[in-house]
Amino acid sequence: xxLDFDFMKRSLPLYYEAMCLTLQLAGLSIVCSLFVGLxxxxxxxxxxxxxxxxxxxxxxxxxxxxxxxxxxxxxxGLPKIGLPLSEMSCAIIGLTFLGGSYMTEAFRSGFESxxxxxxxxxxxxxxxxxxxxxxxxxxxxxxxxxxxxxANAIFLLKETSIVGAISLMDLMNVAKDLIGMEYKSTExxxxxxxxxxxxxxxxxxxxxxxxxxxxxxxxGR
Amino acid sequence: xxSLGVEVLFEGSNFxxxxxxxxxxxxxxxxxxxxxxxxxxxxxxLRTSAPAIIRLLLRVYLEMxxxxxxxxxxxxxxxxxxxxxxxxxxxxxxSIVVFSLWGAAEVGDLVRGALESLPRHQVETGKALGFxxxxxxxxILIPQAVRRVLPGMINLATRMIKTTSLVVLIGVxxxxxxxxxxxxxxxxxxxxxxxxVYGFIFILYFIICYPLSRLAKKYELKWxxx
Numbered sequence: 001x002x003l004d005f006d007f008m009k010r011s012l013p014l015y016y017e018a019m020c021l022t023l024q025l026a027g028l029s030i031v032c033s034l035f036v037g038l039x040x041x042x043x044x045x046x047x048x049x050x051x052x053x054x055x056x057x058x059x060x061x062x063x064x065x066x067x068x069x070x071x072x073x074x075x076x077g078l079p080k081i082g083l084p085l086s087e088m089s090c091a092i093i094g095l096t097f098l099g100g101s102y103m104t105e106a107f108r109s110g111f112e113s114x115x116x117x118x119x120x121x122x123x124x125x126x127x128x129x130x131x132x133x134x135x136x137x138x139x140x141x142x143x144x145x146x147x148x149x150x151a152n153a154i155f156l157l158k159e160t161s162i163v164g165a166i167s168l169m170d171l172m173n174v175a176k177d178l179i180g181m182e183y184k185s186t187e188x189x190x191x192x193x194x195x196x197x198x199x200x201x202x203x204x205x206x207x208x209x210x211x212x213x214x215x216x217x218x219x220g221r
Numbered sequence: 222x223x224s225l226g227v228e229v230l231f232e233g234s235n236f237x238x239x240x241x242x243x244x245x246x247x248x249x250x251x252x253x254x255x256x257x258x259x260x261x262x263x264x265x266x267l268r269t270s271a272p273a274i275i276r277l278l279l280r281v282y283l284e285m286x287x288x289x290x291x292x293x294x295x296x297x298x299x300x301x302x303x304x305x306x307x308x309x310x311x312x313x314x315x316s317i318v319v320f321s322l323w324g325a326a327e328v329g330d331l332v333r334g335a336l337e338s339l340p341r342h343q344v345e346t347g348k349a350l351g352f353x354x355x356x357x358x359x360x361i362l363i364p365q366a367v368r369r370v371l372p373g374m375i376n377l378a379t380r381m382i383k384t385t386s387l388v389v390l391i392g393v394x395x396x397x398x399x400x401x402x403x404x405x406x407x408x409x410x411x412x413x414x415x416x417x418v419y420g421f422i423f424i425l426y427f428i429i430c431y432p433l434s435r436l437a438k439k440y441e442l443k444w445x446x447x
Contacts, residue, residue, distance in 0.1 A: 064379065064430035066386035069397065069423050076404070077416040161290040165390060172292060179300055189301040192293060200288045 008187050011178055015195050018174040022199065025088075025170070026157040029095035033156065034149070036096060037103025042133060044104070045111045055104070062101040068162050070094045075166040091163040095156055102152045110145030111137060143214045150207035157200060171195050229411040230421055235403050239418075242396035243425055245313070249395070250382045252317050257324025257381075258374070264325055265332020265366075266358070283326040292387050294319050299391045312393035320381060327377055328370075335369035336362060368444050375437035379430045386426070396422055 040055050062070075071094045074085060085093065114137050122132045164172035171192055178188040230236055268279050286294070299315045339362060347357045389397040400418040407414045 060431060060434070061427060064383075064434055065423050065426045066383040068386040068389070069419060069426060072397070073416075073419040073423055077419040080413040080416040158290040161292045162387065172296070175296065185300050185304060189297050193289060193297065196289050196293055204288060 003190070004184055004187055007182065007184050008191060011174075011188070011191065014174050014178070015171065015191055018169060018171045019195055019199060021168065022157070022160050022170050025091055025095065025160045025163060025168075026153075029092050029099055029160075030153050030156050032092065032096040033099030033103045033152070036100035037105075037107050040100065040104040041107035041111060044108060046129075059101040059104060062097050067094060067098050067159055068165060070097060071162065071166050087163075087166050087168045090166055091160070091168055095159060095163075098159065099152060099156045102155065103149065106145045106148035106152055107141065109148065110141035110143075113144045114140050146214050147211050150211065153207065154200065154204055157203065158196075161196075227417050229403065229407050229414040230417055232407075232411075238399050238403070239396060239421065239425075242394065242399035245393065245395040246382070246385050246388075247429070249313060249316050249320065249388060249393070250378070250385045253320035253324055253385075254378050254381055256317070256321035257328050257377075260321070260325040261328020262332055264329030265336065268329055268333040269336045279326075279329065283330055286323045286326045291319065291323055291384055292390065294323065295387060295391050312388060312391045315391060316385070316388040316393060320384070324377065324381060328374065331370050331373040331377070332366060334373075335366040338369060339365055372437045372441040372444070375433055375440070379433045379437070382430055382433075383426065396425065 040058075044052055044055055071090060074094055075087070075090045078085060118136055118140075119132065122136045127136070160170065161172050164170045164176070167173070175188045175192040179185045182188075230239070264279060268276055271279075295316060298319050299312065303310055303315065343361055343365075344357065347361050352360070385395070386397055389395055389401075400422050404414045404418055
């Protein structure tokens with residue numbers, strides 16, 4: 001089989017643009033879901049009255065439904081009841097809706113690893129709730145949660161491959177168009193796989209390195 | 222009064238058709254789960270006991286599925302591999318193949334994790350008692366590993382059911398596709414259909430996956446204490 005390198009060279013800019021979009025989407029939704037996860041897990045941990053139940057319901061809803069259906073609902077369903085959203089905001093809301101619950105669970109297991117006695121000693125030496133969270137719980141919880149947080153980040157980056165379904169020009173759509181227009185499926189798919197490898201391999205290796213660093217910080221001080 | 226539009230779900234045979242589409246989804250998911258359980262079990266055994274080179278290959282195989290999104294795999298097989306081999310297979314077949322390959326890797330990793338988590342001295346005790354390798358696995362390791370694997374397996378099944386929604390993108394007529402057809406047919410008569418249809422599919426998935434994740438959590442708690 002002969003690969004058409006000329007074609008591959010020509011389509012590189014398209015893939016580059018799509019990779020930027022994927023990174024942008026993934027970056028924004030990872031940051032948003034970290035934020036959502038942090039807030040919700042604090043709320044759950046301190047059993048804020050009334051909303052714990054709502055948060056639980058949200059977590060179950062988002063973990064037990066596929067992202068594709070969530071996106072279709074946001075993109076095609078919501079405009080019908082007067083809530084039109086752009087493709088980009090749909091994608092970010094959808095990914096955050098999904099990622100938020102995963103991040104909440106990750107943070108929560110981190111919080112649970114901080115012993116009860118630490119909270120009590122913190123309170124008894126007169127720390128406020130906010131100080132307790134900021135100086136006692138978060139630093140420890142964060143380092144325990146890092147492995148699952150980073151797994152979630154990779155998961156979200158992979159899930160962005162679905163946003164092509166709501167007509168964003170991401171990597172999947174670029175490859176699909178090239179296959180449709182030029183019938184070069186082998187080359188287009190090869191570039192697609194390579195693009196994802198370029199995005200995900202460094203991230204996954206970087207996060208593994210980070211995990212190891214943080215574990216050293218925990219045990220080797 | 223303007224109608225809400227929810228009737229579109231029950232018009233004609235729409236409801237039955239949606240459930241029929243769900244049947245396709247479930248068929249794909251469950252056949253893949255069965256295939257991946259069978260091959261994943263063997264893969265897990267190989268990953269704990271085979272020669273280093275095979276273990277390395279299986280590890281690379283797993284990482285390939287972990288790193289590249291499943292949708293990309295579906296496309297590579299559907300638009301790349303089958304045309305290149307000049308065979309014509311349905312989208313259903315492609316998706317079962319891809320999901321089974323992915324599932325085998327994941328189940329293999331679960332089984333490996335479970336076998337490795339068993340205390341080393343159990344193997345040694347077994348050997349000291351004169352168990353053969355077959356007996357060791359049959360009576361000591363596998364029964365315990367099954368328990369530890371089960372919650373992870375159920376979680377994987379939930380993930381697989383959710384991921385089957387992707388097969389609409391390689392042209393399989395399943396529940397999402399039938400939803401789209403209903404929306405397109407009713408575009409004049411029921412302009413709000415997309416809200417109700419996608420909302421309904423959303424709930425359908427939830428109804429299937431939620432009990433499974435509850436079950437997984439239950440087993441996790443139950444066997445965590447053992």
